[in-house]
Amino acid sequence: MLQLEHVAISYGTNKVVQGFDLTLQAGEIGCLLGASGCGKTSVLRAIAGFEPISEGRIDLHEKNVSRPGFSVAPEKRQIGMVFQDFALFPHLTVAENIAFGIRSLPKAQQRERVDSLLTLVELQGLGDRYSHALSGGQQQRVALARAMAPKPDLLLLDEPFSSLDTELRGSLATQVRQILKQQGITALLVTHDKSEAFSMADKLGVMDQGRLLQWGCPATLFSRPASLHVADFIGKGATVKVEYLGDGRIAGDVGNWPLVSNVSVASGTSLSLLLRPHQVKTDPTSELKARVLRQIFRGADYLYELQLPGGELLLSSMPLDCEFSPGQSLGLSLDLTNALLFDAANGHNVLLESQ
Numbered sequence: 025m026l027q028l029e030h031v032a033i034s035y036g037t038n039k040v041v042q043g044f045d046l047t048l049q050a051g052e053i054g055c056l057l058g059a060s061g062c063g064k065t066s067v068l069r070a071i072a073g074f075e076p077i078s079e080g081r082i083d084l085h086e087k088n089v090s091r092p093g094f095s096v097a098p099e100k101r102q103i104g105m106v107f108q109d110f111a112l113f114p115h116l117t118v119a120e121n122i123a124f125g126i127r128s129l130p131k132a133q134q135r136e137r138v139d140s141l142l143t144l145v146e147l148q149g150l151g152d153r154y155s156h157a158l159s160g161g162q163q164q165r166v167a168l169a170r171a172m173a174p175k176p177d178l179l180l181l182d183e184p185f186s187s188l189d190t191e192l193r194g195s196l197a198t199q200v201r202q203i204l205k206q207q208g209i210t211a212l213l214v215t216h217d218k219s220e221a222f223s224m225a226d227k228l229g230v231m232d233q234g235r236l237l238q239w240g241c242p243a244t245l246f247s248r249p250a251s252l253h254v255a256d257f258i259g260k261g262a263t264v265k266v267e268y269l270g271d272g273r274i275a276g277d278v279g280n281w282p283l284v285s286n287v288s289v290a291s292g293t294s295l296s297l298l299l300r301p302h303q304v305k306t307d308p309t310s311e312l313k314a315r316v317l318r319q320i321f322r323g324a325d326y327l328y329e330l331q332l333p334g335g336e337l338l339l340s341s342m343p344l345d346c347e348f349s350p351g352q353s354l355g356l357s358l359d360l361t362n363a364l365l366f367d368a369a370n371g372h373n374v375l376l377e378s379q
């Protein structure tokens with residue numbers, strides 16, 4: 025449905041996106057996740073036809089729409105867009121906003137489509153309102169309905185929920201996913217919010233400085249991140265230095281541990297071991313000790329910041345009945361079943377497939 029091959033985007037001499045490959049199948053929801061300024065919006069604008077590309081190609085339905093020196097006009101691409109700031113027309117009612125892109129259809133057909141979209145986004149009865157009389161979440165659902173009205177082949181969503189409060193953002197992301205799935209719409213969303221990305225995406229990509237570091241299903245990115253940067257970006261954790269001893273063992277300030285998976289490095293290699301909070305547990309009988317630095321109440325559990333005697337930090341999530349105070353020393357056990365290991369020199373994942 026959508027294919028980007030080795031795409032580069034430049035503003036003058038400044039290349040802000042490079043070597044960008046991405047494939048989205050029909051009906052899939054893709055999501056680009058990355059810090060501010062990494063090039064997410066530029067990629068969306070290039071797909072929509074608003075930005076030329078300086079290298080590579082963009083194909084829609086296996087037809088080339090962008091290559092250096094050539095670009096099919098945005099209005100000929102059958103692409104709908106939803107932006108961060110809703111961008112509804114204030115002088116038009118909700119129904120008129122939704123009908124904006126289908127003005128050329130006969131009136132009766134327009135009304136029918138607007139009514140079915142109002143039902144779809146659960147705004148029945150609000151067709152005559154103006155946007156200032158709607159909540160942020162309602163406005164964003166109008167923007168979604170308006171983008172869907174012309175039945176686009178592809179919907180691009182640029183940080184569509186970022187101006188809403190956290191709770192509304194979460195529930196709207198789930199609703200929007202349901203609507204897109206129900207209608208079989210192919211969509212690409214950009215965001216810097218991990219939870220939004222996880223609740224929306226069939227395929228997820230992490231971008232950094234204009235490059236797509238990894239593209240795959242969210243579970244794969246979480247459990248098999250290609251690099252420490254991807255792992256760090258998509259989930260909380262702490263890294264500690266260890267050395268690969270050979271024979272499937274690692275050692276460092278966290279002690280000497282056997283690995284469940286094989287690694288692709290020689291003995292003596294310096295590695296970074298990423299430990300997520302659920303992998304670090306209290307064990308009074310353990311020789312591995314750490315000092316409590318901070319206890320953070322998270323509602324359903326505590327997050328503890330811990331320090332090993334050598335100075336390295338660990339994070340641990342513990343149930344609410346595990347009450348420890350700053351300064352206290354704890355025995356720890358580590359669950360290395362799904363441990364993530366990266367080459368300390370280049371940050372690449374060194375784990376081979378689990379045995």
Ligand SMILES: Nc1ncnc2c1ncn2[C@@H]1O[C@H](COP(=O)(O)OP(=O)(O)OP(=O)(O)O)[C@@H](O)[C@H]1O
Binds near residue numbers: 059060063064216
């Ligand atoms: N029209 C432009 N002219 C020159 N530079 C631009 C232009 N648009 C974006 N840039 C630069 O390109 C880089 C990527 O910007 P882009 O908006 O694509 O990033 P982003 O990941 O979407 O950021 P954000 O999350 O903050 O919206 C940034 O360094 C930005 O300053």
